Amino acid sequence: MKRLKFWGWGFEDDVVPQSEIEWMESTWGQRFGVSGFEVTPTPRAEDIRLPAPRLAIPAALTEICTTDHYERVLHSYSKSFPDIIRVYRRECPAPADVVALPRSDNEIAAVLDWCYEMNAAAIPFGGGSSVVGGVVPPSGGEYRGAVSIDMRHFNRVLEIDPVSHCARIQAGTFGPALEAQLKPSGLTLRHFPQSFRCSTLGGWIATRAGGHFATLYTHIDDLVENLRLVTPAGVIESRRLPGSGAGPSPDRMFIGSEGILGIITEAWMRVRPRPSFRATASVRFRDFYRGADAVRMLTQSNLYPTNCRLLDAEEAQYNGLADGTVSVLVVGFESADHPVGEWMKRALEICADHGGSYDPQDPSAEDESHRSGAAGRWRERFMFLPFFKEHMAARNIFRDSYETAITWDRFKDFHADIRAAGLEAIRKATGREGSVTCRFTHVYPDGPAPYLTFHGLSRSAARLLDDYWAVKSAASDAIIAGGGTITHHHAVGREHRPWYDRQRPELFARALGAAKRALDPKGLLNPGVLIDPIGPTASP
Ligand SMILES: Cc1cc2nc3c(=O)[nH]c(=O)nc-3n(C[C@H](O)[C@H](O)[C@H](O)COP(=O)(O)OP(=O)(O)OC[C@H]3O[C@@H](n4cnc5c(N)ncnc54)[C@H](O)[C@@H]3O)c2cc1C
Numbered sequence: 001m002k003r004l005k006f007w008g009w010g011f012e013d014d015v016v017p018q019s020e021i022e023w024m025e026s027t028w029g030q031r032f033g034v035s036g037f038e039v040t041p042t043p044r045a046e047d048i049r050l051p052a053p054r055l056a057i058p059a060a061l062t063e064i065c066t067t068d069h070y071e072r073v074l075h076s077y078s079k080s081f082p083d084i085i086r087v088y089r090r091e092c093p094a095p096a097d098v099v100a101l102p103r104s105d106n107e108i109a110a111v112l113d114w115c116y117e118m119n120a121a122a123i124p125f126g127g128g129s130s131v132v133g134g135v136v137p138p139s140g141g142e143y144r145g146a147v148s149i150d151m152r153h154f155n156r157v158l159e160i161d162p163v164s165h166c167a168r169i170q171a172g173t174f175g176p177a178l179e180a181q182l183k184p185s186g187l188t189l190r191h192f193p194q195s196f197r198c199s200t201l202g203g204w205i206a207t208r209a210g211g212h213f214a215t216l217y218t219h220i221d222d223l224v225e226n227l228r229l230v231t232p233a234g235v236i237e238s239r240r241l242p243g244s245g246a247g248p249s250p251d252r253m254f255i256g257s258e259g260i261l262g263i264i265t266e267a268w269m270r271v272r273p274r275p276s277f278r279a280t281a282s283v284r285f286r287d288f289y290r291g292a293d294a295v296r297m298l299t300q301s302n303l304y305p306t307n308c309r310l311l312d313a314e315e316a317q318y319n320g321l322a323d324g325t326v327s328v329l330v331v332g333f334e335s336a337d338h339p340v341g342e343w344m345k346r347a348l349e350i351c352a353d354h355g356g357s358y359d360p361q362d363p364s365a366e367d368e369s370h371r372s373g374a375a376g377r378w379r380e381r382f383m384f385l386p387f388f389k390e391h392m393a394a395r396n397i398f399r400d401s402y403e404t405a406i407t408w409d410r411f412k413d414f415h416a417d418i419r420a421a422g423l424e425a426i427r428k429a430t431g432r433e434g435s436v437t438c439r440f441t442h443v444y445p446d447g448p449a450p451y452l453t454f455h456g457l458s459r460s461a462a463r464l465l466d467d468y469w470a471v472k473s474a475a476s477d478a479i480i481a482g483g484g485t486i487t488h489h490h491a492v493g494r495e496h497r498p499w500y501d502r503q504r505p506e507l508f509a510r511a512l513g514a515a516k517r518a519l520d521p522k523g524l525l526n527p528g529v530l531i532d533p534i535g536p537t538a539s540p
Contacts, residue, residue, distance in 0.1 A: 311439040
C-alpha cells in the first residue's frame with residue numbers, strides 16, 4: 001500500500017506540477033500585491049522529533065502494533081490547517097506512542113483491553129483526513145500514552161445483496177477500493193466526498209460525511225442500513241432493516257460519534273446501480289443571491305438534482321469556470337433507470353425565471369456530460385485544489401474553509417455577516433485584504449449549506465497559526481451568532497469544540513456523556529473530541 005503523506009494531502013508520491021505551483025504563486029502574489037514568497041521546505045519524517053514512546057507493546061500485540069517513526073508521525077496529525085502549520089514548523093505537541101493495525105474485531109478488542117489496562121487514550125484512525133483534529137491524540141489529561149488504532153486492514157467488501165441493493169463493507173475500506181470492489185456487480189455507493197481518495201467508510205460514518213449528492217442523500221447517514229462496532233464494553237450490532245420505528249435508532253446514535261463510543265468495524269450500506277443517464281449544465285447569474293433564489297426554487301420543486309453547486313463569482317473564476325463577473329450554478333441529474341432530460345429542462349426553466357443564462361448547447365444528456373464543459377472543469381479543479389494547501393502553508397498563506405447550513409429565510413443576511421466577519425478578521429490580522437468566497441455544497445428544501453473558503457497572507461511564518469485562528473474564530477463566532485451550525489459535514493473533532501459546545505443543548509451533552517460512560521467507562525476513546533472525557537482519567 002502507498003504511504004499517506006503526513007505533511008499534507010494525498011500520498012507520498014503525489015507531486016504538484018511546477019506549472020501549477022507557478023499558477024498558484026502568480027494568482028496569490030497578484031492578489032496580495034507581493035512579488036514573491038518565502039518558502040519553508042517540505043518536512044521529512046526525520047525532521048519531526050518525537051519523544052520515546054511512553055508505552056511498551058506487550059508480547060501478545062507485537063504482531064499488530066508498531067512504534068515505527070513514520071507511522072507515529074503520520075498518526076499524530078490530522079489534515080486540519082493548524083496541523084499542517086505544525087508539521088511545517090516541525091512541531092508535534094501530541095504524538096501517538098503506538099500505532100495498532102488490527103485485522104479482526106477480536107484484535108481491536110485486545111488493543112482496547114490493553115489501553116484499559118494501561119490507561120492509554122485510544123484513537124480510531126481511518127484515512128486520517130479529518131480537517132478538525134479528530135485523529136490527533138489528546139495533549140492533556142492523565143493518560144499514560146496514546147494508541148492510534150488504524151483500520152487499514154479492514155479493507156474489503158464482504159458481501160453483496162443484489163436483491164435489496166446493499167453491500168456489507170469493512171470500515172477501513174478507502175473510497176477507490178470500495179468502488180472498485182462494487183464495480184463488477186454494477187453497483188455503486190456513490191458517496192464521493194472531496195477526500196474520497198484518502199478516506200474510509202468508517203471515517204465517513206463516524207463523521208456524518210457529506211458526499212456526491214447535493215440533494216436528498218446528502219450525508220452518509222441515509223446510506224447506512226446497519227452497523228457493527230467494538231466498544232470497551234462489548235460488541236454492538238444493529239439489525240439490517242430498510243426502516244424501523246422501534247425507538248431511537250441505534251445506528252443514528254453511532255453515526256457521527258467521531259470515535260468516542262466505539263470503533264465501527266463494518267456496515268451494510270445501501271448501494272445502487274451505476275447511473276447510465278446523465279444531464280449536466282452550467283448556468284450563469286449576474287447576482288449571487290438571484291442564483292440562490294433559483295437554487296431555493298429548485299430544491300422546493302421536487303426535482304432533486306444530483307448536483308446543484310452554486311459558486312460565487314470569485315470562486316467560479318478561481319475554478320476556471322468564468323471570468324469573475326458571474327456566479328455559476330453547476331446542475332446535474334443522473335439515473336440508472338430513465339432519461340433525465342425532462343428534469344433538466346424544467347430545472348433550466350426555473351433558473352431562467354431567476355435571471356440565469358446558459359449556452360443552448362451546454363445541457364446534454366450524454367453519459368459523460370459530467371466530465372465535459374464547465375461541470376467537468378469544476379470537477380477536475382475540485383479534486384485538485386486540496387493539493388495546494390500545504391504549498392500555501394509553506395508560503396505563509398492560510399487557506400481553509402468554514403462550512404455551515406442555515407434556513408433560506410435567514411440565508412442572505414447570514415451569508416453577508418459571516419463573509420464580512422471573515423474578511424474583516426483577515427484585514428485585522430494580516431494588515432492586507434484577503435479573500436472569502438462561497439459555494440453551496442449541499443442544498444435542502446429549507447436551506448443551503450454554504451461553504452466559505454478563505455485566504456490570507458501572514459506577515460511571517462511565526463504569525464501564521466495565530467492569524468489563522470483569529471480568522472477561523474471570528475467566522476465561527478459569526479456562524480453561531482447567526483444561528484447556523486458550526487459544521488455541515490466536517491465534523492466537530494477538537495477544533496470545532498468551543499463552538500459546538502455553544503451550539504448543542506447542555507442536557508444533550510449530558511445524555512451523550514452518559515452513553516459514553518456505559519460504553520467507555522474510563523473515557524479513553526478519543527478523549528476531548530465531541531465532549532469532555534468522562535471517567536477516572538478526566539482532566540478538570
Ligand atoms: C481535502 C479534503 C477534502 C474533504 N472533503 C470532504 C467532503 O467533501 N465531505 C466530507 O464530509 N468531509 C470532507 N473532508 C473531511 C474528511 O475527509 C471526512 O471527515 C472523512 O469522513 C474522514 O474520513 P477518514 O476515513 O479519513 O477518517 P479519519 O480522519 O481517520 O477520522 C475521522 C474521525 O472519525 C473517527 N473514526 C475513523 N474511523 C473510525 C471507525 N472505524 N470507527 C469509529 N471512529 C472512527 C476518528 O477517530 C476521527 O474522530 C475532507 C477532508 C480533506 C482533507
